[in-house]
Amino acid sequence: MTLGYPRRVAMISLHTSPLATPGVGDAGGLNVYVGELARRLGERGLKVDVFTRADSDGPDVVELNEHTRVVHLPVGPRGPVPKEALPRLVPDFAAALEPVIERYDLVHSHYWLSGVAGLELKQRHGLPLVHTMHTMARVKNAALGGAQQAEPDVRDRGEAAIVAAADGLTANTGDEAAELITHYGARPDQITVVPPGVDLHTFHPCDQPKSRAQLGVPLRAQVILFVGRVQPLKAPDVLIKAVAELVRADPDRRERLRLIIIGSPSGPDADWSRTLPPLAEELGVGDLVDFRPHSARAELFRWYCASDLVGVPSYNESFGLVALEAQACARPVVATDVGGLRHAVDDGQTGYLVAGHGAHDWAKAMAAVLDDPDEALRLGINAAIHASAFSWDNTAAATLGAYHRAVC
Incomplete structure (x- = not known):
């Protein structure tokens, strides 16, 4: 030494x-x-x-x-x-x-x-x-x-x-x-x-129309993105329920709303992932939820860029690297108000923190981003600045x- x-x-x-x-x-x-x-x-x-x-x-x-x-x-x-x-x-x-x-x-x-x-x-x-x-x-x-x-x-x-x-x-x-x-x-x-x-060379502010064209995502779509292991701890089911609540409150939203879930089953609860497509069907939003396997990081960058917001509904996170990667790409994040997510996300400045996992509360927070382009732009700019410090x-x-x- x-x-x-x-x-x-x-x-x-x-x-x-x-x-x-x-x-x-x-x-x-x-x-x-x-x-x-x-x-x-x-x-x-x-x-x-x-x-x-x-x-x-x-x-x-x-x-x-x-x-x-x-x-x-x-x-x-x-x-x-x-x-x-x-x-x-x-x-x-x-x-x-x-x-x-x-x-x-x-x-x-x-x-x-x-x-x-x-x-x-x-x-x-x-x-x-x-x-x-x-x-x-x-x-x-x-x-x-x-x-x-x-x-x-x-x-x-x-x-x-x-x-x-x-x-x-x-x-x-x-x-x-x-x-x-x-x-x-x-x-x-x-x-x-x-x-x-966060790897600021891989994840950085980007062109959403270009990314959507590359990935085949319609320009008018409102895209909510989930990235991570598909397990109860990460709680992607919360986003499915929130999407159903958004459509229930505004049926016209169905034409443009999409939830993309990227990740694979994990751990002793791996079979739990099989409950998600039936849950989406039961709630009447099966056609709005797109399940995709894990992506290489370069492709994941494009999915962040194509989204309007990234949801991180975990029950616990020691920090939340997904939240940081999304913000580095200038994407607002809606996350659970727990653990390290309170530090990864600057509530009200780079996204919103939600207390608990109620579908109504999550739908309300996501609608605040999806339905206000100026607010989404403000949050995204702040998010990129915030992430650059990490x-x-x-x-x-x-x-x-x-x-x-x-x-x-």
């Missing part, structure tokens, strides 16, 4: 690779976060190896840049494993790191499964451990809704052990830092607030501060 900073970092993302496409299976904002952070740290001269479980027949090592690699460890079957079955693989994953872990100055783990593996390595080798929760069992269980399943006790116990022993914890927001203290007894001096970023370079700089405190 030099000047109080680690030179080599073992970054652990056990359950999902930063190379995975967000919106597929368990891949989402965490994948983007790990990949972007590792790249930016590498650009600052740190040697960063991201260790993940090999779940395909791809190459064992993939270089992201001159100093950053993704290393796939042969732990468990070389294929997908349900997230709920992964805890039993944690000891094997930690063991697979044993031959190389002494090369590193610090371990940075992401999500609780990685944190438990990192904790084993810390205890055996005395390495500093920095952990990023991304989501927390106790916070999620306190905000369950709809068809969501409670997080298991093994996760609760694992997270408590990580917090008790970690040299550093990073939190997306001050609110998340407070949750670490309240729910897990974290020490304030353990925590560094590290806001996530860069991955800033995220990397704040993370280096966490590393410094952990090693000193």
Whole structure:
């Protein structure tokens, strides 16, 4: 280590690779976060190896840049494993790191499964451990809704052990830092607030007519967009119900209103996604809802651009990268008034925050954007300015501060 900073970092993302496409299976904002952070740290001269479980027949090592690699460890079957079955693989994953872990100055783990593996390595080798929760069992269980399943006790116990022993914890927001203290007894001096970023080269203000022409979206359409894993936590059903409410209140809107849901089923609730098309039919809006699979990020940029607003109705979000990406594209966001979305969205300036998940409240907030072009333009301009302050370079700089405190 030099000047109080680690030179080599073992970054652990056990359950999902930063190379995975967000919106597929368990891949989402965490994948983007790990990949972007590792790249930016590498650009600052740190040697960063991201260790993940090999779940395909791809190459064992993939270089992201001159100093950053993704290393796939042969732990468990070389294929997908349900997230709920992964805890039993944690000891094997930690063991697979044993031959190389002494090369590193610090371990940075992401999500609780990685944190438990990192904790084993810390205890055996005395390495500093920095952990990023991304989501927390106790916070999620306190905000369950709809068809969501409670997080298991093994996760609760694992997270408590990580917090008790970690040299550093990073939190997306001050609110998340407070949750670490309240729910897990974290020490304030353990925590560094590290806001996530957005890829401003990929996501930026764009031409809506051009994007609609490329995607085959009518120019007159009022387009509401949902992006993310299709699961109860993300609550795309709320948008379907709100669309039905919009049409009920104004039947003429049917000719132009569209809800586009982009993403794939995820987690133990994967079958829940099958309830959404019947729900749309039951509410009389089956013809207005377009279900699409995950998109590559370049194509996703075009979908953001083609939309009039992006809905983020999650029951809980540690931050909300989709909200940031949408705003970077100058699109207003309507989101639930929870967690990190309160920081990602500037209520009344870049979009609107909705208390709860009532269809009437969501319809009212979305209509305020859809039916007032001047307001939509104001929100969109503010959104792009707001998002520009969230860069991955800033995220990397704040993370280096966490590393410094952990090693000193």
